[in-house]
Amino acid sequence: QVQLQESGPGLVKPSETLSLTCTVSGGSISSYYWSWIRQPAGKGLEWIGRMSTSGSTYYNPSLKSRVTMSIDMSKNQFSLKLSSVIAADTAIYYCARGAVASANWFDPWGQGTLVTVSS
Amino acid sequence: QSALTQPRSVSGSPGQSVTISCTGTSSDVGGYNYVSWYQQHPGKAPKVMIYDVSKRPSGVPDRFSGSKSGNTASLTISGLQAEDEADYYCCSFAGSLWVFGGGTELTVL
Numbered sequence: 355q356v357q358l359q360e361s362g363p364g365l366v367k368p369s370e371t372l373s374l375t376c377t378v379s380g381g382s383i384s385s386y387y388w389s390w391i392r393q394p395a396g397k398g399l400e401w402i403g404r405m406s407t408s409g410s411t412y413y414n415p416s417l418k419s420r421v422t423m424s425i426d427m428s429k430n431q432f433s434l435k436l437s438s439v440i441a442a443d444t445a446i447y448y449c450a451r452g453a454v455a456s457a458n459w460f461d462p463w464g465q466g467t468l469v470t471v472s473s
Numbered sequence: 474q475s476a477l478t479q480p481r482s483v484s485g486s487p488g489q490s491v492t493i494s495c496t497g498t499s500s501d502v503g504g505y506n507y508v509s510w511y512q513q514h515p516g517k518a519p520k521v522m523i524y525d526v527s528k529r530p531s532g533v534p535d536r537f538s539g540s541k542s543g544n545t546a547s548l549t550i551s552g553l554q555a556e557d558e559a560d561y562y563c564c565s566f567a568g569s570l571w572v573f574g575g576g577t578e579l580t581v582l
Contacts, residue, residue, distance in 0.1 A: 458507040459524035
């Protein structure tokens with residue numbers, strides 16, 4: 355079965371760029387859509403963005419100016435970059451498969467990785 | 474785009490039924506039959522329990538059911554069990570983005 359694993363620095367300084375990678379195992383990254391979702395401690399989920407393996411992207415309008423997603427098909431990985439981070443960007447970041455009209459849900463999810471924004 | 478509105482908490486005794494509501498607008502919940510529900514236990518990643526308003530993924534007990542009326546979706550859990558105690562989040566497609574609810578903490582008394 356498909357499994358996802360996030361990786362990246364756990365601490366990022368304010369104003370710098372947060373960079374995370376999600377490695378997909380147990381299946382191909384091709385022909386699916388892939389998303390990033392975050393969750394501040396003790397709070398709800400926030401969808402960050404979604405991209406397809408063809409390169410099309412949807413970003414949350416509230417984060418759009420700071421978000422870039424990319425895919426590396428050769429490594430079965432996709433990535434998130436969030437620029438100019440502030441303390442409010444501190445959260446657990448999840449990668450997930452989905453969503454698309456024919457499968458409009460997120461599944462599976464990675465275990466999540468905590469990113470703290472602090473100097 | 475605002476988050477969908479869910480009650481902060483609900484509770485029920487084992488064997489009882491509980492319903493969690495998720496209220497949005499005609500731009501999200503009311504506009505599409507693309508509401509999904511996620512269960513999240515402490516320290517764990519969310520798990521999809523319902524998709525497309527009322528469909529259950531393979532492996533999810535039929536005690537979990539979903540419905541929608543207008544701009545409000547609902548998740549009903551019947552025959553409550555101790556392991557159902559968790560946070561539940563609704564999610565809706567909203568045209569070119571996805572919006573989550575604020576989450577509901579379910580306590581099994």
